[in-house]
Amino acid sequence: FHNPHTTVIRAGFGMYNDLQDALGYRTDQNAPFNPTYSLPNAVVSTLPLSPSAPVPSTAKLVPGGVQPDLRTPTLVSWSFRVEQALAANTVLTLGYVGSHGYHELIGIDANEPFPVICPAAPCPATYPSNFPAGIAGTPVPAGTYYVPTSTRANPTLANTWTYFSEGDSSYNALQVDLNHRFSSGLALRGVYTWSKTLDDGDSLNSTTSGGEPALASNPFDLRADKGLANFDVRNVAVINASYQLPFGPQKHFRTASTGAAKAIAAGWTINSIVTLQGGFPFTPQLSYNPSNNGDTRNPVRPFVNPAFSGPVILGNPNQWFNPAAFLAPPNNSGFYGNLGRDTLIGPGLATWDLSVLKDTPIRESLNLQFRAEFFNVLNHPNFNTPNAVVFTPSGVSPTAGVITSTATTSRQIQFGLKLLW
Numbered sequence: 001f002h003n004p005h006t007t008v009i010r011a012g013f014g015m016y017n018d019l020q021d022a023l024g025y026r027t028d029q030n031a032p033f034n035p036t037y038s039l040p041n042a043v044v045s046t047l048p049l050s051p052s053a054p055v056p057s058t059a060k061l062v063p064g065g066v067q068p069d070l071r072t073p074t075l076v077s078w079s080f081r082v083e084q085a086l087a088a089n090t091v092l093t094l095g096y097v098g099s100h101g102y103h104e105l106i107g108i109d110a111n112e113p114f115p116v117i118c119p120a121a122p123c124p125a126t127y128p129s130n131f132p133a134g135i136a137g138t139p140v141p142a143g144t145y146y147v148p149t150s151t152r153a154n155p156t157l158a159n160t161w162t163y164f165s166e167g168d169s170s171y172n173a174l175q176v177d178l179n180h181r182f183s184s185g186l187a188l189r190g191v192y193t194w195s196k197t198l199d200d201g202d203s204l205n206s207t208t209s210g211g212e213p214a215l216a217s218n219p220f221d222l223r224a225d226k227g228l229a230n231f232d233v234r235n236v237a238v239i240n241a242s243y244q245l246p247f248g249p250q251k252h253f254r255t256a257s258t259g260a261a262k263a264i265a266a267g268w269t270i271n272s273i274v275t276l277q278g279g280f281p282f283t284p285q286l287s288y289n290p291s292n293n294g295d296t297r298n299p300v301r302p303f304v305n306p307a308f309s310g311p312v313i314l315g316n317p318n319q320w321f322n323p324a325a326f327l328a329p330p331n332n333s334g335f336y337g338n339l340g341r342d343t344l345i346g347p348g349l350a351t352w353d354l355s356v357l358k359d360t361p362i363r364e365s366l367n368l369q370f371r372a373e374f375f376n377v378l379n380h381p382n383f384n385t386p387n388a389v390v391f392t393p394s395g396v397s398p399t400a401g402v403i404t405s406t407a408t409t410s411r412q413i414q415f416g417l418k419l420l421w
Contacts, residue, residue: 008083018073020105026163029064036062038158060158065110071103071165081175093177097195104167106201106222107215110160111152112293115220118144127335145221147292147334159295161205161215166222169199169229185244192237197229200341206297211282211346211385215298218291218336227341228281234345236277243270267359277349281342282385284326287392292334301337302326302390313344317403320346320386328391346385351408352377369418379411 029036037059049056081095116123118140126139140146152159173195180188200222203209210230217225245268285299305327312325321344329335354377358370376382384405389397 006083006085010079010081010083012077012079014077016075016077018075020070020072023066023070023163026064026066026161029062031061036064038062060156062158062160064161066163067165070163073101073104073165073167075099075101089181089183091177091179091181093175093179095175095177097171097173097175099169099171101167101169101199103165104169104199104202105163105165105204106167107204108162108164108166108219109215109293109295109298110162110164110219111154111157112159112219112295113147113149113151114153115145115147115218115293118142118146122146122148127333141338145218145336150292150294150332152294159297161297163204167199167201168226169197169202171195171197182242185246187242188239189241190237190239192235194235195232196234197232198226199229200226202229202231210280211388212342213283213285213298213300215295217298217300217341224336225341227343230281230342232281232342234278236275238273238275240273241271244268245270267361269357269359271355271357273353275349275351275353279346279348280385282344282346282388283342284321284339284344284390285388286328286337287389287397288331290329290331290333291336292332299389301339301341302328303337304339314401315347317347317383317386318401320401320403323390323396323400326390328395331393347383347403347407349382349407350380351375351382352380365421367420369420371414371416371418373414373416375412375414376408377411381410382406382408 028034037055038061039056039059041058042056077097077099079095079097081093083091083093085091119142123140123144123146173193176192178190180186201216203212203214206214208214212230216222247265247268283301285301287299289296289298289300291300303326305325308322308325311322313321326337326339329337353373353375355371355373357372360368360370362368383403384407386401386403387397387399390400391397
């Protein structure tokens with residue numbers, strides 16, 4: 001950092017394996033210890049069932065499991081960075097970071113009915129006549145998956161939730177880092193990342209799926225789920241600064257070296273962090289599954305409305321996206337929607353956090369620190385992803401695109417005292 005002409009080049013490469021030592025989580029609902037059953041068309045008056053009663057004859061086991069020949073998830077990563085000293089205390093770093101993951105775990109229903117790929121018997125010549133306007137009568141595109149029967153591959157079992165090592169991912173990022181180390185009491189750093197993460201599934205259970213279905217939409221066509229990762233954020237910028245105010249002994253603005261003036265004026269530091277980032281992707285979906293595969297846990301995606309024009313993202317918390325951009329296939333039509341996974345982007349985030357510190361020496365090894373901390377100083381609302389359910393069996397959902405929560409709190413202020421020794 002002392003030579004403004006210094007240039008440093010760094011490069012790295014690595015291959016990493018993920019140890020699969022927690023697969024019991026996926027098999028804990030299996031017989032005989034903790035079986036889970038699906039009881040279709042149960043009469044409400046018979047509930048709750050007695051634990052001592054035999055399992056009803058119409059109940060079907062809902063097994064969990066892992067791929068018998070599961071492979072080890074692997075990540076290959078690489079990086080290249082160039083650091084250039086601009087001044088004695090200022091360095092600019094430009095970097096490229098990339099990775100490729102394969103054999104990654106994704107959740108799949110391993111007991112779905114076998115579909116056919118159109119055109120082939122028994123594919124219909126056209127879409128069913130009860131499709132919405134704009135799709136009715138349209139020929140079935142070549143390569144469309146059609147589920148002609150709801151009979152599962154193993155009809156004695158219900159749906160499964162099975163881990164398969166069939167996932168792939170890629171990550172590419174440009175990283176910019178401008179770092180000014182402490183000089184005249186000021187430290188300043190700004191970082192920016194432009195990145196893109198693609199995969200075909202990254203949610204191993206429903207609690208981590210965010211705004212997308214947790215299971216693969218169509219186990220027979222995993223490429224149809226290739227899209228932005230659920231955690232992809234295209235742009236992220238953070239600026240942080242720390243400034244020791246120039247008041248007090250041996251500072252630019254000197255005060256008395258002893259007494260109350262020194263105690264009041266000296267030892268002040270201001271810290272600031274500004275964070276700006278884009279939104280997370282999410283997947284518009286249906287509250288029902290029209291594909292005829294019998295899996296009610298995993299709503300599929302709608303069709304893209306070919307007659308729609310105009311912006312899809314409205315940006316209003318009361319309706320973040322326009323439901324008219326999509327069309328809903330009727331229930332049990334046998335088709336999956338053609339909308340891609342994670343095709344829409346949710347609200348971004350902007351926040352400014354600030355703190356003021358005052359250090360007061362009591363004696364040589366004892367220091368009293370006063371802290372005033374302000375979170376989300378501007379009280380800016382940062383919204384969570386919207387409700388992704390576009391259609392219910394009765395039509396457009398009244399809460400489609402509605403945002404009901406925020407990602408950060410309102411402005412928060414706290415004060416504290418620390419005794420440091």
